[in-house]
Amino acid sequence: MTKSCSHISFPPVLVCVALVAALGLSACGKREEENRDALSERPVLVAQPRVAAQSQGREFAATIRPRVESDLGFRVTGKVVKRFVQAGQKVKAGEPLAALDENDFRLQREQAEAELSAARMVVAQALGDEKRALALRKNGWTTDATLDRIRASAQEARGRQQRAERALELARNSLDYATLRADGDGVVTQTLVEPGQVLGSGQTAIRLAHSGALDAAVSLPEDFAPYADKGAATLTLWSNRGKVYHARLRELSPSADVATRTFAARYAILDADAALALGMSATLSIAAAGPEQVMSVPLSALYNQGDGPSVWKVGADGRLELAPVKLVRLDSDAALVTGGLSPADQIVVLGVHKLEAGRKVRVMTRQTL
Structure with a gap:
């Protein structure tokens, strides 16, 4: 008669040996799995994003x-007889810089003075004639036509006197313009004239940089x-x-x-x-004027699967995760992006096209290479 297996008993020594063997196999399996995980960790070169301005400085x-800065010139034509300043010299407002030959201007002034003196004499004579004509006309000894003619002569004499006065004023101004003066405090930056040179009216002679x-x-x-x-x-x-x-x-x-x-x-x-x-x-x-602060990452860190740019970011557990970003601008060796990045993050900068999400990696930096 066959006995049931449930009634079979094993010696205690065999049971202990079996338990020890099972525990040993379990420990070996765990060590092998840990070794496989360690071997599967891929070394990656990482860097940290840098904060940058959106606009480029x-x-x-x-x-x-x-x-x-004034280009000073004479207001009259003439021959330069003297230059009083040199380039680099500091001057005050009104200080003479250069001078023209004044002989012709003095002659013009004297001529204008003589013409004014003659005009005043003519006016005095015309006023006397007008006064006498009025008296004669009042007594009926002359006609209205004669009085009108004398009055016209007196008016013309007054006009000649005014013209003579203006001519004398212009002659005096021309004589004064023969000396070029600084129009403000400053430094002479350039001298463009030398004695003996003939200048036209308005031609630049001295360049003056004003103080301030x-x-x-x-x-x-x-x-x-x-x-x-x-x-x-x-x-x-x-x-x-x-x-x-x-x-x-x-x-x-x-x-x-x-x-x-x-x-x-x-x-x-x-x-x-x-x-x-x-x-x-x-x-x-x-400096850059962009209102938004963006992150600067190396160009080699960008990865595009077809749905937009992204970067590989190493998580706290040492595994990779894909972080989508928005591209702002490409520079010669970096890219400006916005998105879920911070300066404390570690992003992969080499071999990004050979990675996958969730992969355990071993972080390396350029300092550890």
Whole structure:
């Protein structure tokens, strides 16, 4: 008669051996799984996004120029006999800069004075004739026609006197204009005349930079001209890059230069000091003016599956997750994006097309390579 298996009993020693073997197999399986997970961790090169401005800042070469610079010239034609100033010399308002030969102007003044003296004598005689004619007409000894003729002669004499007075005034002015004077305090930046030179009326003789406010003169390209006043402007001298001056757009040309196709602009230097000298070279930096802060990531970090750009982000558990982003602008070596990124995130920057979501990775940085 066959016995049931349920009645079969095993010695205690065999039972203990079986349990130990089972536990050993379980531990070996766990170690093998852990080893497989460790081997499956893929090393990835990561970097952190940087906060950047949406608009791109620019730098331009600038020249320090005076706010007001006058090209001074004589108001009369003549021959230069003396120049009183040199380039770089400081002058005060009204100080003589150069002088013309005054001989002809003195002769003209003397002639005008003589003509005025003669005109006054004619007026005095005409007034006497008019007075006598009135008396004769009152007594009936002359006609109305004679009186009218004498009155017309007197009126003409008065007109000649007025013309003589104006001519004398013009002659005196011409004599005064023979000396070129500074129209304000400033510095002579250029002298364009020498003694013996004959100048025409209005021809530039002395260039004067007025004391006071200074500007930074720059030339802006066509694509940047509309944004000339959008961002904060700062100025640094080539001779002293440690000092930074603040600037503000004051003047922008409405038309581009025919040759360079650039727009001339002037930025007022708000905190100018004695270190600034006319003609110095400087760099004008116009900061980004975008209202929204965006993240800058390397171009190699962008990944597109066909539904828009994204980046691989390493989660807190060390696994990859795909973070969609919105592309703002591409630069030469970086991309500006917006989306679910922060400066503390770690994003993969190499081999992004060979990764998949949820993959366990081993983080590496350029410092650890």
